[in-house]
Amino acid sequence: MVEEKVSEDKTVGGKTVEDKKPAAEAVKPTKIAVIRCEIVSEACPGVGCFKAFNERGAHFENYDENAEMIAFFTCGGCSGRRVFRLLKALKKHEPDVVHLSSCMLMEGFYPKCPNLDTIRKTIQNAGIEIVEGTHH
Numbered sequence: 001m002v003e004e005k006v007s008e009d010k011t012v013g014g015k016t017v018e019d020k021k022p023a024a025e026a027v028k029p030t031k032i033a034v035i036r037c038e039i040v041s042e043a044c045p046g047v048g049c050f051k052a053f054n055e056r057g058a059h060f061e062n063y064d065e066n067a068e069m070i071a072f073f074t075c076g077g078c079s080g081r082r083v084f085r086l087l088k089a090l091k092k093h094e095p096d097v098v099h100l101s102s103c104m105l106m107e108g109f110y111p112k113c114p115n116l117d118t119i120r121k122t123i124q125n126a127g128i129e130i131v132e133g134t135h136h
């Protein structure tokens with residue numbers, strides 16, 4: 001008995017099934033948010049963070065050109081009181097990663113942030129990856 005061969009090539013409207021894959025299967029852009037220091041934000045407009053992102057420099061060097069900066073916000077002041085609520089709002093937008101701004105991590109010109117561990121834990125509890133730093 002001869003088995004009938006069933007073709008695996010399917011066509012829809014003259015195109016292969018592969019051609020009809022939904023756009024969602026295209027490369028998804030990496031969505032990035034930055035949390036920065038409220039105290040430093042009084043004197044810093046954030047140009048260094050955006051420059052580093054736009055040029056894919058410093059702590060943004062591993063992202064491709066499709067990556068998007070979807071949020072940029074301050075911690076709300078010591079002790080980082082806005083972080084929990086803003087991450088909750090941010091989750092709807094499916095962030096892949098949160099950067100802690102370089103100003104939160106540095107010591108010297110600005111005082112060292114005394115609440116870093118708590119802020120990191122809040123981000124981890126939200127299930128979002130953390131990257132330490134932006135432009136320095």
Ligand code: SF4
Pocket residue numbers: 036037038039040075076077078079080104112113114115116
């Ligand atoms: S909690 Fe840290 S990052 Fe936020 S204002 Fe205070 S020192 Fe700055």
